Amino acid sequence: MDSKVIHDLIAALPVAVIAVDAGGRITAVNAAATTLLGDRLTDRPFVTALRHPTIVQAVDSVIDPAHVRPPVPDPSLSAVESGGYRNRLVISAQGRDIPAEVTVSGLPGRNGALVVIEDSSGLEQAEQLRRDFVANVSHELRTPLTAMMGFIETLRGPAREDPVAREKFLAIMESEAARMNRLVLDLLSLSRVESEERRRPAERVDLSMLVNSVVATLSMQARTGHVRFQQQGMEAPVFVRGDPDQLTQVFHNLVENAVKYGGAGGEVTLALRHIAHEPVLRGPAVAVSVIDKGEGIDEMHLPRLTERFYRVDSHRSRQQGGTGLGLAIVKHIVSRHRGKLRIESEKGKGSRFTVILPAGQDRR
Template structure:
């Protein structure tokens, strides 16, 4: 005869579930719960299985009052902590209860990321706003009649205002990219032409900094599915960074290579590499460069107009295109940022 009680019912539920019997012992665990708490636990008192004091207190309260209760459980058995909202539901026909564990780890992490993002944006805006407010106060007071000081302060205020404008533009760009990240481009574009266009737009900056900007492999068409505006933004960001951080009188080389198969793409693709001869980046920073607001040298980046969002935008654009970004750098030997784009 097949069981028809809660022990049988929870086997069909994908989330971790457990049944506490009339004797306060665990009478059933589904596969997901065994994965979370372990095997061989049937027949043990619930306090020996679930252990966390806050959860045990809510179970005891629910069993005593015969009313549903909510609790939080944190699992540290795997590579990272997992957080669960636990619903404790007393059974109507017995003194036991069913426990259902809802994994809310992703929601918690998303909330933390939102809070961190808001804090970072607030910090990035507060600095220029504080500077502008201070200069306004000075111009209204001690520097009211000082023409030289006034011009100097107005120049700094204009620079800070431009910085805020860049930050807002990058925030809007990041939001737009995230909104379209799941929409794969289907129309093929000439990637070589987009690289040339980005390089042409930055030729003035390269000349201003006495940087030699060279393109290789960009003469013949190279087709791949792409959003032309977004991919141009990727190359603009990478080439501009190479010019700015590659050092005065440096060299920036952009190389486009066609490959029959790239292991990262699992098929044919285009590799566009942007290399510079700058001071390079320490290995400990490489894995974090695409994080929002992460900077290797905070003061230097701000001084060059960086918002700390450029590489995060690049990462999201490449995710949309099923592309990959590889960053290679050795201190004293420059950096190489290579983009892999699938051609099919």
């Protein structure tokens, strides 16, 4: 196999690939390898491009198997034919450590080695997210369960004949059970939204009527909290493509949050407006903003607000019955509708949550 064929084959591969000749010099690399390890890799000793003793030993053992023993491969990975080597390693490249699966094998038809590096950073991050998610769910469930078990023990013992204590503890247990139920429902909702995220809804939805319906549903809660609603731009029907149940959930979450956490200002405004051209969506759009005059949110928290279980004030959120999943659900629903969620807030000056949806009904 000549050098041009090898170069063309390497260039077509999506993972980082390096070809090394019998003298240990790099003869060809592809774009992925350049992105991973940097420029000017060809025609230099391999050991200077990737300073990892195990990989260097593997390359030397493939080039000169009679004099260099291969390093011990990872037994959990499939073996490489013709005396090759495969392992999961952490390599240092351009000032950062990268978890990777590295395969070293012989060049077909000539003396040399082929080094394939598959960046596992994404898999590591996904696994860490999974671990964090399980830990967060466990914590959110364990706290009310522990409290309920303590109350049950007390009701069976010292408070058995105390009606006042019994009613108090039962009320707390009911509240904690309701919070756990909300958490489970939100987890199921998040799972359902994520499973459908790649499939854009196609139903014709009147956004004005939908938002007005959400306001009517939450009007009693707003009056209880001494909050009044102001509505702008919702006099006429405005149609978008969407899932009415999911969009209702989006605006219910946003408006309820505005009443709960931003209600100190006494007013929540819902404003609908048309955008002739939204750059991010590359076309006309409809924007619905939920604006409060409450305490506002410190700028440092804004990038993380849509993370699962992230709370600006954990104690206050739990007191208000929050599960920490509401904005994560909103983000995924808006993403499914090919829209954008914009969050603006300043400490002491209130917050504005804006949902921007494509206006063109035939847009995909």
